[in-house]
Amino acid sequence: MNVTGIITEYNPFHNGHLYHLSEAKKSTNADAIICVMSGNFVQRGGPAIIDKWQRTEMALNNGVDLIIELPTYYAVSSAEFFAKGSVSILHHLGVVDNLFFGSECGNVDKLTKISKTLVNEDSKLKSLIKEHLAKGDTFAKAREKSLIEYLKDEDINKIITSSNNILGIEYIKSILRLNSSISPSTLKREGSNYNDKNLSNSFSSATAIRELIKNKNSLEKLKNIIPEESFKIFSKLQDENYPFVFDEDIFKFIKYKIQTNCINFNNLYEITEGLENKLIKEIASSNSYEDFILKVKSKRYTYSKISRILTHIYIGLDSNNFLNINDPNNLYARVLGFNKTGREVLSLIKTNSSIPLITKVPRFIDNPLLKLDIQATAAYSNLNHKVNPNSDYLISPIIKY
Numbered sequence: 001m002n003v004t005g006i007i008t009e010y011n012p013f014h015n016g017h018l019y020h021l022s023e024a025k026k027s028t029n030a031d032a033i034i035c036v037m038s039g040n041f042v043q044r045g046g047p048a049i050i051d052k053w054q055r056t057e058m059a060l061n062n063g064v065d066l067i068i069e070l071p072t073y074y075a076v077s078s079a080e081f082f083a084k085g086s087v088s089i090l091h092h093l094g095v096v097d098n099l100f101f102g103s104e105c106g107n108v109d110k111l112t113k114i115s116k117t118l119v120n121e122d123s124k125l126k127s128l129i130k131e132h133l134a135k136g137d138t139f140a141k142a143r144e145k146s147l148i149e150y151l152k153d154e155d156i157n158k159i160i161t162s163s164n165n166i167l168g169i170e171y172i173k174s175i176l177r178l179n180s181s182i183s184p185s186t187l188k189r190e191g192s193n194y195n196d197k198n199l200s201n202s203f204s205s206a207t208a209i210r211e212l213i214k215n216k217n218s219l220e221k222l223k224n225i226i227p228e229e230s231f232k233i234f235s236k237l238q239d240e241n242y243p244f245v246f247d248e249d250i251f252k253f254i255k256y257k258i259q260t261n262c263i264n265f266n267n268l269y270e271i272t273e274g275l276e277n278k279l280i281k282e283i284a285s286s287n288s289y290e291d292f293i294l295k296v297k298s299k300r301y302t303y304s305k306i307s308r309i310l311t312h313i314y315i316g317l318d319s320n321n322f323l324n325i326n327d328p329n330n331l332y333a334r335v336l337g338f339n340k341t342g343r344e345v346l347s348l349i350k351t352n353s354s355i356p357l358i359t360k361v362p363r364f365i366d367n368p369l370l371k372l373d374i375q376a377t378a379a380y381s382n383l384n385h386k387v388n389p390n391s392d393y394l395i396s397p398i399i400k401y
Contacts, residue, residue: 003345004030004098005090005182007070007083007171009038011048011210012234013058014226016102016190016203021063023187024100032345034096035064036086037336038075039373040380040387041315043082045307046247047380049210051387053395054233056337060400061229066342068093069334071369072376073325076311078270079163083170089333091180094352095345099184101171104162106188108172110155111165115172117151118143125150138300140166164189214246242386247307249383250314251289257313258283264318270309275301279309315379320368330369332356337398361392 004024010017024033037059039052048055056067074085090096105111117125128149132142140160148156159165172184190203204225212221219234226234237244257263258279265276278296286292293306312318324330332355338346349357358370365371378389388394 001031001095001344001348002029002098003032003034003096003348004028004100005034005036005096006064006100007036007086007090007167008059009042009048009075009206010055010059011038011042011206012050012055012226013062013230014204014206014209016205018062018227019190019203020100020102020187025063027185027187028098028100030098032065032341033063034066034068034090034093034342034345035059036068036070036089039069039072040376041072041076041311043075043077043079043308044304045076045309045311047245047250047311047383049213049244049246050233050237050242051380051384051391052336053391053398054237056398057400058230058233060337060339060398061233062227066338066345067336069336069373071332071334072315072373073317073369076308076315076317078305078308079166079170080173083167083174085331087171087174087180087182088178088328088331089355091175091178091182092331092353092355093333093349094354095348096182099171099175099182101164101168101184101186102189103164103168103186104189105159105165105168106186108168108184108186110159111168111186112172112184114147114151114156114160115169115176117147118169119173119176136299138302210246213244240386243384245380245383248289250310251292253382254289254292254310254313255283255286263313267318267320267322268309268312269322270305270312273300275309315372315376317372319375320372324368325372327369330367332358332367332370334358334361334370334373335397337400339400343399359397363393 006024008017021033024030037055040048042048052069059067068089070086074081090099103111125146128146129142132145133139144157144160147160148154168186175182175184209222209225219238222231222234265271282292282295286295293303296306297303333353335358374392377392381387381389
């Protein structure tokens with residue numbers, strides 16, 4: 001069986017995702033598609049608009065065969081750790097032949113060349129990065145400038161400043177570091193940019209779709225920009241008075257936690273250089289999530305990075321020891337849903353996987369990575385009354401035949 005892995009958030013599942021899924025099947029001649037998907041919180045920071053089970057149902061109804069949850073710790077991390085967690089799961093399942101992802105570049109050879117340069121980082125490249133960091137550049141900017149100088153290629157600038165190219169490079173880096181047999185391939189992204197808030201006649205971004213819903217527009221406007229199966233689920237949820245969730249919804253909780261001094265900043269690994277003092281200083285005068293981030297962000301701390309840090313605070317990442325969670329021995333594959341083909345793949349995984357396969361969450365957990373997932377669902381339930389804080393224990397994988 002030729003199995004292709006994809007890494008997604010489906011926040012929510014739109015026409016661009018359907019195109020990506022179709023191309024993944026066609027380009028890799030896949031017999032089955034395994035999707036590693038973020039849970040209730042996402043990589044840019046903030047909660048998903050609908051919970052992970054509704055998004056799993058969307059994915060299955062649109063043709064994904066098996067959905068595995070990306071543990072929250074990796075889902076709300078930088079591109080490097082997001083990729084590391086996702087690719088590690090696909091690799092350790094022992095059945096995945098291909099990884100298919102979208103990129104602005106659309107050229108896997110160019111992305112692989114950059115990835116190999118970074119993985120094999122020699123003393124010259126290290127020295128260049130160090131020089132640019134000393135000048136006050138962010139790590140991403142220092143790396144970008146250093147690669148241009150090192151590879152003597154001005155096109156590098158266009159490639160490594162685009163979000164999906166960056167993720168693609170991190171995916172390939174993870175494949176190389178794992179010495180994995182997974183073969184990467186990429187699809188050139190079409191339509192709107194990731195952060196584009198305007199609806200498009202071709203492929204509207206997830207950001208634009210969330211904005212439309214946030215602004216209380218009629219869901220009928222979604223009909224032509226998301227697949228029919230996704231639209232059916234959104235319509236059903238609206239009829240059930242399901243609360244769609246947005247970044248702003250976590251602000252009051254974050255403000256409370258910061259102002260009552262109940263955060264262990266030492267356990268928040270992305271906080272350095274006294275950023276906690278800036279957070280404490282600016283929270284009192286901030287009136288919204290966006291307002292707060294704009295007051296705190298800087299050349300070194302981007303909007304997305306601050307948003308991720310605020311998500312870490314909200315889900316209580318600071319109550320965990322970073323080194324314990326980060327241990328690769330904690331990795332597992334949590335099944336959220338599957339169809340008939342997915343069941344066949346699961347049988348293969350049971351024979352070949354080198355990490356635990358979880359279809360039912362045990363009541364007693366000593367794995368800090370899984371504990372954080374349970375904690376994140378409880379945190380999400382504060383934003384969405386339709387989600388039980390104990391849902392991880394109560395909801396079995398969704399099965400579609």
